Amino acid sequence: MRFMGWFIAALDTVVVFAAYVLALHLRFAGAASGLPVEYLGLCAAIAFVHAAALAVYETNHSLHRPFIDTITSIVIAVLVSTFVSLSLPFAAGLRIPRSVFLIGPPLALLAVTACRVPFIVFSKRYRARRRALIVSGSRALAEKVASLLRASFGSVELALAGELKGRVDELSGLRVDDVVMCPDVPPDIRQEIQLWAVTHGKQFQVIPSLYEVLMRRAGMARVGDFPVFEMRRPALPADYQVVKRLLDIVGSILGLFLAAPVMLLIALAIKVTSPGPVIFRQARVGLGGRVFTLYKFRTMRPDAERDTGPVLATQNDARITPVGRLLRATRLDELPQVYNVLRGDMSLVGPRPERPEFVTVFEKQIPYYSLRHSVRPGIAGLAQVLADYSTDVRDKIRYDLMYIAEYSPVLDFKILAMTVRTVLWPSVAPGLRWISSLEERWTTLNGGARR
Numbered sequence: 001m002r003f004m005g006w007f008i009a010a011l012d013t014v015v016v017f018a019a020y021v022l023a024l025h026l027r028f029a030g031a032a033s034g035l036p037v038e039y040l041g042l043c044a045a046i047a048f049v050h051a052a053a054l055a056v057y058e059t060n061h062s063l064h065r066p067f068i069d070t071i072t073s074i075v076i077a078v079l080v081s082t083f084v085s086l087s088l089p090f091a092a093g094l095r096i097p098r099s100v101f102l103i104g105p106p107l108a109l110l111a112v113t114a115c116r117v118p119f120i121v122f123s124k125r126y127r128a129r130r131r132a133l134i135v136s137g138s139r140a141l142a143e144k145v146a147s148l149l150r151a152s153f154g155s156v157e158l159a160l161a162g163e164l165k166g167r168v169d170e171l172s173g174l175r176v177d178d179v180v181m182c183p184d185v186p187p188d189i190r191q192e193i194q195l196w197a198v199t200h201g202k203q204f205q206v207i208p209s210l211y212e213v214l215m216r217r218a219g220m221a222r223v224g225d226f227p228v229f230e231m232r233r234p235a236l237p238a239d240y241q242v243v244k245r246l247l248d249i250v251g252s253i254l255g256l257f258l259a260a261p262v263m264l265l266i267a268l269a270i271k272v273t274s275p276g277p278v279i280f281r282q283a284r285v286g287l288g289g290r291v292f293t294l295y296k297f298r299t300m301r302p303d304a305e306r307d308t309g310p311v312l313a314t315q316n317d318a319r320i321t322p323v324g325r326l327l328r329a330t331r332l333d334e335l336p337q338v339y340n341v342l343r344g345d346m347s348l349v350g351p352r353p354e355r356p357e358f359v360t361v362f363e364k365q366i367p368y369y370s371l372r373h374s375v376r377p378g379i380a381g382l383a384q385v386l387a388d389y390s391t392d393v394r395d396k397i398r399y400d401l402m403y404i405a406e407y408s409p410v411l412d413f414k415i416l417a418m419t420v421r422t423v424l425w426p427s428v429a430p431g432l433r434w435i436s437s438l439e440e441r442w443t444t445l446n447g448g449a450r451r
Contacts, residue, residue, distance in 0.1 A: 004119070008060035009051050011115055017047035019107035023100050042092055046085045050108060053081035056417045059116065063123035066151070070120060071113060076421045078109045128154040131175055135193055136182035137161045145182060145207070153178065161185040161193075168192045177202065183209035210368045213398050217405045234404040235374045243409055244347060248376075251348050252341040259335050266297055266323075266332060274321045276302035279336060284353035287376045291356055292345040295336040299324025331419065337379045349412040350378025351400040362393060372400040375407075385418035 020043040054060065057077040059070055082105045089096045132153040136142035142158045150156050157174065164171070165188075179197040181190060181204070197204040206212070218229040236244065267278045280298040283291050300319045320328065327333035340346040346353065351372045354362070362369045383399040403411070 005055075005060050008116070008119060009055055012054050012060070012112055013047045013051040015111040015115055016050040016108045017043050019111045020046050020100070020104045023104035023107055026103055027097055027100050038092075038094060039096070042088060042094055042096065045088050045092070046081075046104070049085050049088070050078065050081040050112075053077040053084075053417075054112065056414055057421060059112075060119075063116075063120045067120060070116065073421065074112055074116065075109065078105055078112070080417070080420060127152055130177040131155045131157070132178040132180055133157050133159055133171070133174060133176040134180045134182065135159050135161055135164065135185055137184035137186065141182050141184060145180065149180065161189045164193065165189050168196045171196060172200065179204050181206045183207050183212075208398060210366075210394075210397060210401060213401045213405070214368065214371075216402070233374065234371050234401060236404070236407050240407060240409070244412070245344075247409065247412070248341050248347050252338045255338045255348075256342070259338065262332070263335050266327065266335070269323050270298060270321075273323050274298070274301070283356055284377065285356055285359045285373060286345055286353055287373060289359075289370070289373050292340070292353075294345070294353060295339055297324075297327055297333040297336060299327050299333050331380075331384070334379050341379065345376075347376040347378045349380050349415050350376050351403065352381045352384065352396075353377035366394055366397060368401065369397055371404070372397065375404055380415050380419040382415060385415055385421075 021040070024039055024043070054074065054077045057073040057080075059073045059077060063070060082101060086101060130153050132149055132155070134142050134145050134149065134156060136145065136158070137160070139158070139160060142160065146156045146158060157176065159171070161184075168189075171193075179193065179202050181193065183206075185193070194204060196202075208216075214234065215229060215231060217234075218231040221228050221230040270278045277298060280296050280300075282294050282296075284294040286292050299321060301321065324333065337346055341348055359369075381400070382403040383396040386399060403415075
């Protein structure tokens with residue numbers, strides 16, 4: 001499928017190039033004998049920007065997801081790339097009519113969508129023929145995973161690990177194409193099923209445990225005659241820490257300047273519709289376990305925790321105000337945290353910071369939870385763009401550890417780009433509805449629940 005992704009990206013480049021060439025021809029019709037040659041290079045640059053945005057927004061991956069999700073991603077990718085492309089004529093020293101950027105984007109959108117439809121149809125038919133087997137240690141987890149995968153496969157069957165011990169060969173009687181292994185399957189049974197799946201030509205997928213996430217970047221070493229995996233504490237390399245902090249300072253200053261009008265309107269909306277302060281202050285745990293004050297727009301009633309004390313927000317929490325519900329859906333309630341980034345409490349991208357009361361509980365209940373404090377928390381995070389609002393904290397920690405282990409400035413850019421999509425189109429934010437496994441979604445990006 002990697003070839004398919006590259007082929008679609010190349011096709012995107014060609015059709016967007018053709019769309020902008022056509023836009024120029026339409027604009028200059030009757031006013032010029034032909035298209036200025038120097039504009040062809042500009043069209044090529046615009047096409048590459050669009051192709052890159054279409055790839056970042058995953059319009060060429062997971063085409064089996066709901067059709068509207070793919071089309072929405074295409075629309076947002078074209079909007080973002082058009083905005084970026086507006087600066088290209090100035091950079092190239094060319095004067096180009098603004099009407100070209102009114103004609104070109106709709107043509108590019110129609111062309112890309114028309115080319116994507118055949119691949120979507122093919123992907124859906126391909127998936128509809130595939131049958132998946134979910135192996136789990138508990139029926140509750142198996143059914144939960146099955147509910148997420150039924151949209152991605154023609155049929156889904158469940159199997160409990162305890163019932164398969166010593167009887168894995170009986171799976172040969174099942175007509176399945178994919179085997180999805182849940183993280184609660186005991187190691188001995190997992191090995192049996194993995195060997196069976198590989199030897200029988202089945203696609204084998206694993207929802208990783210936290211241990212497996214940490215081992216993802218382990219290095220090879222040798223102790224005596226034994227090969228070993230050498231695992232280091234997840235942390236950002238020193239050079240990346242410097243680059244990341246510089247980008248945070250520049251980004252936060254620019255963000256405060258650009259977001260000032262929007263923040264003013266949000267403050268007015270909160271003040272008019274709900275009594276209480278506009279800005280909500282709360283203690284959160286940051287780098288190295290240090291507690292800092294986080295700022296955000298208030299989205300709940302002022303007395304939200306008067307009777308209950310600190311509790312996690314839920315998807316349909318009655319304490320959330322009408323304006324707050326909109327702010328949470330678009331993530332706009334997080335805008336004041338740009339100030340936290342400028343102060344050094346947070347980063348633009350990183351694991352979402354949690355309250356000290358919950359951190360104390362999570363560190364006791366969830367192995368490796370404290371490792372997420374080895375980097376600065378962020379406004380945007382991997383879990384926020386890939387997970388659903390109600391995703392369990394144990395699943396979110398997988399994303400946090402994946403982010404730390406695989407960090408690069410490019411990954412930060414991708415997460416920020418995905419966050420833009422979440423803000424522009426909140427209904428497509430939940431990622432777990434689109435995927436056939438956590439690992440597939442991560443691989444796609446790298447190649448929520450929030451407070």
